[in-house]
Amino acid sequence: MGFKKEISEAAEKIKDANSATIISHIDADGITSEAIMRQAVSRYAIEVKSVFVRQLEPMTMKYVPEDDSLKIFIDLGAGQQNLLEERGLCEDEVLIIDHHVSQDVETQYTQVNGIKYGYDKLSAAGTGYFVAKEIDDYNTDLAKLAIVGNVGDMMARENCGLIGPAREIADDGVTHGNVEIIKDDLNCYGLSTRPLHFCLSFSDDPYIRGITNNPQGAQKLIESDSGIKLKKSNGKWRVWEDLSSEEKRSIIGRLALRLHSEGEQTDRLKAEHYIFPDERKYTPLRNASEYATMLNACGRWVKPKTGSLVCCGDRGEAYREAEDMLRHHRSVIREMMEYILDTGVTELSHLQYLHTGDRFPDTIVGIGAGMALSKLKQGLPIMILCYLPDDPELVKISMRANERMVAAGIDLQAALLKASEEVGGGGGGHKIAAGAYISRSAEEGFAESVNRILKEQSP
Numbered sequence: 319m320g321f322k323k324e325i326s327e328a329a330e331k332i333k334d335a336n337s338a339t340i341i342s343h344i345d346a347d348g349i350t351s352e353a354i355m356r357q358a359v360s361r362y363a364i365e366v367k368s369v370f371v372r373q374l375e376p377m378t379m380k381y382v383p384e385d386d387s388l389k390i391f392i393d394l395g396a397g398q399q400n401l402l403e404e405r406g407l408c409e410d411e412v413l414i415i416d417h418h419v420s421q422d423v424e425t426q427y428t429q430v431n432g433i434k435y436g437y438d439k440l441s442a443a444g445t446g447y448f449v450a451k452e453i454d455d456y457n458t459d460l461a462k463l464a465i466v467g468n469v470g471d472m473m474a475r476e477n478c479g480l481i482g483p484a485r486e487i488a489d490d491g492v493t494h495g496n497v498e499i500i501k502d503d504l505n506c507y508g509l510s511t512r513p514l515h516f517c518l519s520f521s522d523d524p525y526i527r528g529i530t531n532n533p534q535g536a537q538k539l540i541e542s543d544s545g546i547k548l549k550k551s552n553g554k555w556r557v558w559e560d561l562s563s564e565e566k567r568s569i570i571g572r573l574a575l576r577l578h579s580e581g582e583q584t585d586r587l588k589a590e591h592y593i594f595p596d597e598r599k600y601t602p603l604r605n606a607s608e609y610a611t612m613l614n615a616c617g618r619w620v621k622p623k624t625g626s627l628v629c630c631g632d633r634g635e636a637y638r639e640a641e642d643m644l645r646h647h648r649s650v651i652r653e654m655m656e657y658i659l660d661t662g663v664t665e666l667s668h669l670q671y672l673h674t675g676d677r678f679p680d681t682i683v684g685i686g687a688g689m690a691l692s693k694l695k696q697g698l699p700i701m702i703l704c705y706l707p708d709d710p711e712l713v714k715i716s717m718r719a720n721e722r723m724v725a726a727g728i729d730l731q732a733a734l735l736k737a738s739e740e741v742g743g744g745g746g747g748h749k750i751a752a753g754a755y756i757s758r759s760a761e762e763g764f765a766e767s768v769n770r771i772l773k774e775q776s777p
């Protein structure tokens with residue numbers, strides 16, 4: 319069965335339902351997935367409810383209602399079909415829309431999943447969008463949310479833009495009129511809200527000496543070297559989105575020269591951006607990556623429904639609450655980063671690590687680690703260990719690398735999987751970012767054993 323067939327089967331199943339329950343994940347991809355499906359289903363005049371879970375596991379299965387609604391599992395479910403079976407859910411009452419590796423079980427649940435067709439750069443929101451569009455062509459306005467989900471799940475990262483079916487969705491958004499694709503733009507974050515020099519100095523892919531983590535250096539390059547104004551005539555900071563294409567070209571050109579002179583590659587300097595012209599300028603909703611951060615902030619501070627309301631158009635109460643979440647999110651991450659830099663990390667030959675104990679919520683430790691990475695010793699992945707508030711037996715491990723380390727052969731997913739399995743834990747993720755859980759008794763010596771595996775990966 320092809321991907322198209324899976325999509326049309328899923329759409330038929332939804333159209334036949336009397337009522338539906340959407341069970342989704344609390345990150346940006348999960349929240350946009352839910353918002354896409356909820357709108358598509360309710361527009362078809364089917365009653366729909368939603369449930370968000372941090373993870374689908376035995377403990378959270380209780381949130382899946384025992385009623386006769388169609389259960390739409392999205393951004394989760396593929397890898398937990400045994401739990402659905404144990405619950406006694408039959409084929410008729412389940413639809414799985416996911417992009418995680420599927421588990422083999424006896425019950426043949428209806429599933430849409432691009433993985434087995436090689437679409438590994440299509441998130442759950444993207445997959446759900448195709449189902450929504452199949453239900454009704456009218457739903458192409460939801461392409462915008464699918465882009466946010468894809469970008470939030472890092473689907474645009476490796477190729478500096480969306481590819482394959484995810485890119486087709488972006489084209490749908492352009493046709494609909496609420497998406498603008500900016501090609502060959504600077505690979506940076508914060509293009510709609512950050513003052514120019516901060517936007518440049520926060521960009522660490524690629525790492526540019528004198529610019530990355532160096533706002534003064536960035537300011538000099540923009541003002542003195544390129545003659546570009548940092549402020550508008552009203553005294554407010556300009557953002558990357560404010561620049562004319564000539565101004566952008568001039569800055570990107572200077573950054574390329576700098577990389578060349580250092581003997582560095584320039585292939586990751588440019589990226590494609592997705593702007594939403596129907597959103598207010600200078601807000602995080604103006605572009606896909608900042609929009610995704612706002613939703614992640616809502617999810618990580620346990621307000622996924624607030625994020626979902628924003629996705630469905632609330633620009634009042636829910637939006638203000640989402641802004642608060644984002645501010646809070648940023649300040650805690652900044653605090654954590656400062657803690658890492660102040661406390662200092664322990665350096666091993668192939669790894670640098672730190673234990674943050676129970677100082678920071680485990681849900682932001684990975685993000686904080688990623689942000690601290692570019693400010694620490696270059697070339698070594700970072701590992702943060704922390705305790706979990708709701709499980710005194712476990713230690714959470716978060717690791718982050720950068721594209722350059724991955725190009726040199728580093729695979730954090732493989733390393734953490736191996737090291738955690740050796741001590742009876744479990745882990746997963748990607749080459750560039752991975753996580754694991756181990757028991758507290760296995761904590762000692764864990765960093766050394768990951769270090770040994772990373773050493774084997776190095777040429």
Ligand SMILES: [Mn+2]
Nearest residue numbers: 347393442471
């Ligand atoms: Mn996802």
